[in-house]
Amino acid sequence: MTESSTHLEVRSLTKSFYGVRAIDSVDFDLRGGEIHGLLGENGAGKSTLCSVLSGLYRPDTGTVSIDGETVDFRSPLDAAQAGVGMVYQHFRLVDSFTVAENIVLGLSRDQRPRSMRDVEAMVGDLAEEYGLHVDPTAPIWQLSVGEQQRVEILKQLFRKARILILDEPTAVLAPQETDRLFEAVSTMVDKGQAVVLVSHKMAETMAYTDRITVLRHGLNAGSVSTADTTPAEVARMMFGDSDAAERKQAGAANRPAGDSVLELNDVSVRGDKGLTAVDGVALTVRRGEVVGVAGVAGNGQRELQEAIAGLRPLAQGRVVVSGVDCSSGGASARMAAGLAYVPEDRLGVGLAPGLPLEHNVALKSFDRAPHAKRGLLSWSAIEATARRLVDAFDVRGNRRGMRVSLMSGGNLQKAILARELDEVHDVLLAAAPTRGLDMAAAEAVRAHIVDERDHDRGVLVFSEDLDEVIRMSDVVVVMFKGRIVGRFPRDEIDVDRIGLLMTGSTEPKHATTTVAESDDDDATNDTLDLTPNGEPNDQVRAS
Amino acid sequence: MGRLRVTPRGFAGPVVRFGVPFAALVVALLIGAALLAVSGSDPIEAYRTMFDASLNGWTPLTRTLALATPLILTGLAAAIAFQMRVYNIGGEGQLYLGAIAASWVGLMLPPDTPMVVMLSSMVAFGALAGAAWALLAAIPKALFNADEIITTLMLNFVALSLMNYLIFGSQSFWRDPQRTVPGGKRLPESAIMPELSGRLHFGFVIAIVCAVGLWWVLRRTTWGFQIRTIGDSPSSARYAGMSVRMKTITVLAISGALAAIAGVSEVSGVSKGLEPNSLATDIGFTGIIVAVVARSNPLGVVPVAAFLAAIATSGSRLQGIGIEVEVVFLLQGLIFLTVTAGEFFVMNKVEVVAAEATDASNESGTELAGAT
Numbered sequence: 023m024t025e026s027s028t029h030l031e032v033r034s035l036t037k038s039f040y041g042v043r044a045i046d047s048v049d050f051d052l053r054g055g056e057i058h059g060l061l062g063e064n065g066a067g068k069s070t071l072c073s074v075l076s077g078l079y080r081p082d083t084g085t086v087s088i089d090g091e092t093v094d095f096r097s098p099l100d101a102a103q104a105g106v107g108m109v110y111q112h113f114r115l116v117d118s119f120t121v122a123e124n125i126v127l128g129l130s131r132d133q134r135p136r137s138m139r140d141v142e143a144m145v146g147d148l149a150e151e152y153g154l155h156v157d158p159t160a161p162i163w164q165l166s167v168g169e170q171q172r173v174e175i176l177k178q179l180f181r182k183a184r185i186l187i188l189d190e191p192t193a194v195l196a197p198q199e200t201d202r203l204f205e206a207v208s209t210m211v212d213k214g215q216a217v218v219l220v221s222h223k224m225a226e227t228m229a230y231t232d233r234i235t236v237l238r239h240g241l242n243a244g245s246v247s248t249a250d251t252t253p254a255e256v257a258r259m260m261f262g263d264s265d266a267a268e269r270k271q272a273g274a275a276n277r278p279a280g281d282s283v284l285e286l287n288d289v290s291v292r293g294d295k296g297l298t299a300v301d302g303v304a305l306t307v308r309r310g311e312v313v314g315v316a317g318v319a320g321n322g323q324r325e326l327q328e329a330i331a332g333l334r335p336l337a338q339g340r341v342v343v344s345g346v347d348c349s350s351g352g353a354s355a356r357m358a359a360g361l362a363y364v365p366e367d368r369l370g371v372g373l374a375p376g377l378p379l380e381h382n383v384a385l386k387s388f389d390r391a392p393h394a395k396r397g398l399l400s401w402s403a404i405e406a407t408a409r410r411l412v413d414a415f416d417v418r419g420n421r422r423g424m425r426v427s428l429m430s431g432g433n434l435q436k437a438i439l440a441r442e443l444d445e446v447h448d449v450l451l452a453a454a455p456t457r458g459l460d461m462a463a464a465e466a467v468r469a470h471i472v473d474e475r476d477h478d479r480g481v482l483v484f485s486e487d488l489d490e491v492i493r494m495s496d497v498v499v500v501m502f503k504g505r506i507v508g509r510f511p512r513d514e515i516d517v518d519r520i521g522l523l524m525t526g527s528t529e530p531k532h533a534t535t536t537v538a539e540s541d542d543d544d545a546t547n548d549t550l551d552l553t554p555n556g557e558p559n560d561q562v563r564a565s
Numbered sequence: 566m567g568r569l570r571v572t573p574r575g576f577a578g579p580v581v582r583f584g585v586p587f588a589a590l591v592v593a594l595l596i597g598a599a600l601l602a603v604s605g606s607d608p609i610e611a612y613r614t615m616f617d618a619s620l621n622g623w624t625p626l627t628r629t630l631a632l633a634t635p636l637i638l639t640g641l642a643a644a645i646a647f648q649m650r651v652y653n654i655g656g657e658g659q660l661y662l663g664a665i666a667a668s669w670v671g672l673m674l675p676p677d678t679p680m681v682v683m684l685s686s687m688v689a690f691g692a693l694a695g696a697a698w699a700l701l702a703a704i705p706k707a708l709f710n711a712d713e714i715i716t717t718l719m720l721n722f723v724a725l726s727l728m729n730y731l732i733f734g735s736q737s738f739w740r741d742p743q744r745t746v747p748g749g750k751r752l753p754e755s756a757i758m759p760e761l762s763g764r765l766h767f768g769f770v771i772a773i774v775c776a777v778g779l780w781w782v783l784r785r786t787t788w789g790f791q792i793r794t795i796g797d798s799p800s801s802a803r804y805a806g807m808s809v810r811m812k813t814i815t816v817l818a819i820s821g822a823l824a825a826i827a828g829v830s831e832v833s834g835v836s837k838g839l840e841p842n843s844l845a846t847d848i849g850f851t852g853i854i855v856a857v858v859a860r861s862n863p864l865g866v867v868p869v870a871a872f873l874a875a876i877a878t879s880g881s882r883l884q885g886i887g888i889e890v891e892v893v894f895l896l897q898g899l900i901f902l903t904v905t906a907g908e909f910f911v912m913n914k915v916e917v918v919a920a921e922a923t924d925a926s927n928e929s930g931t932e933l934a935g936a937t
Contacts, residue, residue, distance in 0.1 A: 333803060354806030363804070371804050374797040385794065385805045389787040397787050424576040 029054045029216045030075070030106075030185055035084030037070050042460075044070040046240040047084070052185065054214045057207060059221060059231035059248070061260055064319050064486040065457075066237040068220050072187050075218075076108035077101030088185075107178030108187040111194070113170050115162045121145065122158040125177045148179050152206045168199035175206065186210065187218040192226055193320060204230050222318040224253050224525030236260050257521030261488045280309030282342075283360070283449040283480035284330070289339035291322070291329040298337070299325035301504040307449055307480040312471065314495030315484045318524055322504035323484050324366060327453045330482070331363045332356040344448045357386060360448035364438050364455055366484075368431065372438040375427035379420045383408040383441050411440035416466070432463025439470050449480040456490060468494060488520065502526050570918045577911050586858075589907035593899040600895065606888050614886055615879035625878070627763035633867075633874035634834070635660070637772040638827035639852025640859065640866040641779055646820040647861040648783065649796040651813055655702060655717030656824035657849025658724030659695040663825025664832040665728055666694035668739060668749060668839040671756030683755045688771070688829050695825020696818040698724065703817035707810045713817065721849070728841050739839045749839030758834035768830030773867065775823060780863040792816060824849055854897070858904045873897060
């Protein structure tokens with residue numbers, strides 16, 4: 023095998039789930055000695071492609087060949103034997119086992135040395151060779167996230183992987199750890215191995231890859247050599263150079279926006295691990311206006327939604343719903359002030375999955391007339407409400423007493439919308455409202471959201487689908503690393519710039535930070551000062 | 566040859582809901598019969614003896630229901646906690662606390678106190694004591710998320726030691742100084758549950774009222790609505806603005822109170838004094854089995870408790886025909902296994918389909934390959 027030989031060839035690969043094409047006739051080439059960036063929006067098909075390459079899924083049609091030989095992986099074990107290894111974003115390690123034990127876990131007796139001491143020695147040598155320093159005898163639970171990632175990579179190297187797929191490897195790393203990771207990665211490609219880097223971050227992709235392939239809606243939107251392209255071009259491949267003028271018409275607001283119904287004032291929120299996830303966000307939603315938040319998942323959107331809804335405490339700042347300061351109250355305070363909320367997680371948050379639709383329809387209004395009087399439920403009233411909403415929102419597939427988890431995604435979403443919009447409210451917070459829905463259901467959901475605006479209420483919608491955000495919103499804001507990094511009124515929407523901001527390429531100095539750690543003071547300034555056509559463009563050139 | 570196709574059932578009709586557990590019961594009895602036959606006993610004779618001893622006739626029936634009374638209550642105690650996915654394993658200890666508190670009330674109040682006043686104070690105090698005992702686990706759970714399985718379980722041993730100390734280890738208020746073998750003071754007549762028939766006492770009525778009441782509260786009140794929501798999905802409950810923490814505390818307290826009422830009923834209707842040996846018979850633990858088999862349905866608890874009690878009462882009679890009492894525990898265990906396994910068939914529809922028909926991997930059901 024020469025260093026420049028093509029390692030892996032993918033030809034017209036297609037894989038569907040329930041009739042939806044996750045990837046569609048995708049071609050993809052990976053050569054030994056290169057770092058190949060794989061970019062795309064959420065749901066663009068990156069994970070599906072990687073899962074096929076690593077043997078987790080079998081393609082419907084199309085071929086994968088390695089060094090000219092067609093391969094048919096029936097399991098990740100087959101892929102490993104052919105030299106393809108994947109490091110998932112969420113590690114597959116046994117906490118109570120040592121590093122060495124984890125590395126040989128799953129190998130058969132002939133594939134590993136007899137004694138653990140030999141394994142430890144081999145792991146130590148590998149670690150030395152690639153600069154992936156970690157103590158082979160340490161149990162996993164004692165290691166930092168960065169060290170655990172090294173164990174995952176060592177595991178693949180131990181299995182002699184020639185092709186390594188890294189799924190968003192920097193999402194969990196601190197800046198110094200990121201640098202060390204890429205040092206190890208460049209050692210690998212120097213030895214002729216090939217690395218696929220799945221990423222959402224423009225800066226690191228531009229900085230570290232040799233070539234870039236962009237997936238968009240399951241199709242290959244193009245493969246380019248990193249040296250010959252610009253962040254702007256890549257962003258256009260990711261998000262499309264859409265006809266902005268046409269889209270703006272789709273939901274044009276005819277009147278000026280009214281009073282503020284939702285006001286976020288310098289809001290900071292901590293994530294699940296205690297790190298700052300939302301950093302000084304300021305945002306206002308007015309009556310008769312849809313504000314759309316664009317951003318790649320994992321940039322603090324979920325934490326911000328939960329904070330607005332009262333499910334996550336504020337670290338600082340204020341949340342004002344219809345003029346009522348709810349900062350210290352919980353979910354019920356926000357509901358009382360007039361916030362309707364369609365959460366990202368339909369089953370499990372928005373709906374209690376094991377209970378019937380009637381129960382779920384009354385989830386928030388069970389203790390009020392007509393559903394209850396003096397603590398006693400009126401099931402006939404609750405069932406009447408359920409029937410009314412089922413008719414009004416065209417919720418299908420329900421049978422009396424059936425647990426809602428058996429209904430389809432579109433109907434679940436309509437049921438949640440029905441319940442939320444039936445409450446008295448001034449502002450609707452909708453998170454990923456059309457994710458996973460088929461076209462008809464998605465269209466129906468969007469129609470309900472736009473209708474809210476036409477009824478002079480405010481809407482704040484979060485979506486990973488940029489097209490959708492632009493289509494529905496009167497104002498688009500961009501969220502990156504817990505901050506609002508751009509605000510675009512309808513007339514000034516610039517898809518290319520939004521795409522760049524979403525991938526963080528206008529912020530080269532922060533490019534490798536995972537969590538916004540800078541001082542809080544300039545956080546709010548970002549939101550206020552950033553003019554749509556100002557200097558950020560120049561910064562792109564600079565990077 | 567064929568394959569099994571498993572599809573989740575949206576809604577189980579009454580035929581499935583009652584038919585499957587009944588079939589499970591039959592399967593358990595058949596396996597039990599096979600084991601009896603293997604060990605050299607006549608299964609038909611054994612089952613016939615058991616039936617005669619527990620269900621055949623008024624006297625055996627009252628004996629069974631008397632034994633079922635505390636099981637219904639500890640079963641309800643476990644059921645309400647399980648409804649909210651809080652695992653109260655401390656029914657045993659809460660029962661002892663109920664017995665200790667109730668016998669204290671019975672011995673403290675003047676013997677000529679009217680029975681209604683006497684018994685209701687005993688129930689009230691017993692329930693309070695059990696609730697307080699459960700709170701020892703509930704509050705750490707609500708505040709620090711301390712695992713209630715461990716805390717409630719451990720508190721059982723503390724309660725048992727306390728009760729043993731009061732009777733065997735000290736000259737306490739409860740202990741009868743006249744008796745040479747340590748035992749509790751006998752309760753006055755006014756503190757003893759009125760007899761319904763044979764061994765069956767008023768405690769059975771209390772147990773039935775509790776079962777119906779609990780079912781009604783869960784189904785018809787806004788409080789029950791919240792409990793069921795939290796039990797299904799705590800995140801949905803929080804999303805809807807419900808206070809999960811407060812409900813955890815209340816539910817554990819109610820659970821403790823119900824288990825304690827079983828202790829009140831036993832001390833007042835059966836042992837008629839604080840007798841550790843007759844109280845510490847795993848009634849609290851058996852209640853957990855009752856609740857699981859009854860799928861935490863308060864109304865289901867009653868027949869399940871009665872059935873387990875029927876098997877238990879027939880134990881002594883089995884010895885008469887040369888069969889070991891352990892058979893009783895064997896059958897209880899088998900029923901527990903088959904009924905919980907049967908739950909799978911209540912939740913899912915299992916069909917045998919032709920092998921060719923199910924090739925598509927995108928089928929909504931999970932397929933289990935294999936011959937049938």
